[in-house]
Amino acid sequence: MMGYDRSVSAADHELGPETVWHLQMPQLRFGRNAVAELGFQLSDLGVDADEDPHGLVVTDETLVDVGHVDRVTDHLEDAGYDVTVWDGVEREPSIENVDSCIEFVRANEGADGYDFYVGFGGGSCLDVAKATRAVIANGGEVLDYIAEPTGEGEPLTESGPPLVLMPTTAGTGSEISPVAIFSVEEKNIKEGISSNHVRADAAVLDPTFTTTLPADLTGKVAMDALGHAIEGYTTHSFDGLLRASNPQERPVYAGRTELTEMFSEKAISLLSSNIRTAVHNGDDIEARAAMLKGALFGAIAGLTAGASLCHAMAYPVGNRYHTYHGETIAVLTPASTLGYNAASDPERFAEVAEMLGADTDGLSTREAADRAKEEYIRLQQDLNVIPSGLNELAGVTEEDVDWLASQTVETQQRLLRCNPRPVTEEDAADIFRDALYNWEP
Incomplete structure (x- = not known):
């Protein structure tokens, strides 16, 4: 007999044990120099380089300084993709940090945003990329999709254009996660957007980016x-x-x-x-x-x-x-x-x-x-x-x-x-x- 008072469940549930499990994953590419297949990965997701798509790489200044971002953009440009880099991600990012990225997207590409997104870096970079893509696709602002009482708790209904994540650390797991976590500085708490619409379409994992x-x-x-x-x-x-x-x-x-x-x-x-x-x-x-x-x-x-x-x-x-x-x-x-x-x-x-x-x-x-x-x-x-x-x-x-x-x-x-x-x-x-x-x- 289940202890119903202690079991974990969806808010809207039946009084009976779960009988079905479900696994949803991004496409995965793993291996040394996997970055060379980034262009092919985007093509496989339906981003046709012949149609002149414009993409955004979301990252931080450190990865720009060590030259890793250049490796990523070089491969994208060699594959025929036009990309812009936004390197404003902060360590343990706040909601305001995500808002800055969203404002950048809307100022440069309008309400519809970019044709594809690449998140590159540690978990902070990947989470900002995930949230940015989701909010642009669904409209409004980050707090609309943060759970109540901090936010409005609105559900995401759209995933948006293709998103590929590339981790440079071996730890956070954000590249496959359906959650993006941010600090709410005025309340000294952290909150997240949790939805399968937050999850990336693909992850490219290249261990050569982790050696630095x-x-x-x-x-x-x-x-x-x-x-x-x-x-x-x-x-x-x-x-x-x-x-x-x-x-x-x-x-x-x-x-x-x-x-x-x-x-x-x-x-x-x-x-x-x-x-x-x-x-x-x-x-x-x-x-x-x-x-x-x-x-x-x-x-x-x-x-x-x-x-x-x-x-x-x-x-x-x-x-x-x-x-x-x-x-x-x-x-x-x-x-x-x-x-x-x-x-x-x-x-x-x-x-x-x-x-x-x-x-x-x-x-x-x-x-x-x-x-x-x-x-x-x-x-x-x-x-x-x-x-x-x-x-x-x-x-x-x-x-x-x-x-x-x-x-x-x-x-x-x-x-x-x-x-x-x-x-x-x-x-x-x-x-x-x-x-x-x-x-x-």
Whole structure:
């Protein structure tokens, strides 16, 4: 018998278990020098170079400075495409940052916008590209499509012209995600647009763009990818959720399936076994490729099955202290996903411990489950680029815990509903307290 009061479901649901699962993905191209096929990818999406289409590359100044954007635009121009570059994306972008990109599009191309879009960079660049394309296609402004009470909560009905995303970091998974997340600075919260109309049409993943990522950022974004994989592996099963009244109401975070579990397992293996090399020897293209592949697999798993408690806690921290999302996930995962949530299914967390490389021989199931947290912390210590906890990350102290806990519970129900164990404000405070120090710095 299902515990209906605890199951995750669409707002409009039937009182019965879900029986159908659904996987929607962009077209994927992966491999060294995959950027050379960007023009072919656009053509495959119906963008005919002979019709003189005009496209927009959404990126940031750093990627322009290191020459990566030139590689992208050169390939596009060689394929016959006319492109403009907008390099105004900010780290952890705000709604105002997206508005700036939308204003640029309307000023240069009018209400209909460009004929195609390319998002190039880390998760911030990809999210801005996704939201820009969606708002231009549907009209209005970003806040029209942010959930109430912050926004108007209007549904997206159009996807718009083709959008191709190209990640330069191995972590966020934004290239396949149906969600774009932004800060609402006046409220110290983060909000998102969540819809399959936000999802890109294609993703081109080329590991050669990741070799210039510094060691510290390599480690920090990888922790986000590992978080996706573990959260996706340990969240609710799809048939433990309530069935939506119609398929359109099925949430984009729809619970784990046998397929997402396979991606989670492979992601955890690829990431945990290659991250040390990628951080300490960033020119190792084999390790970089394995990390990018692991991040993709982790996103397929976690951003289909559902991110949960750790991500819910990370957004209030990131918005208040302006920390990188990946390092915030890194310092919260031991106390949240691998600490608090381990009690929800010790056998499953014991499997996670083994995937991370822990020796669980001779241990009880519950003891083996606890080894996942220990092994994860050991991995972070080996990388030597991850803060030892919230205190070292951003100076968070005991006095900040209650506010963070209240913000988590009050503003992140979308993610907490995905968590395999119920979370009260008191629980969240205890977890934040535990995350202040994961080890002695």
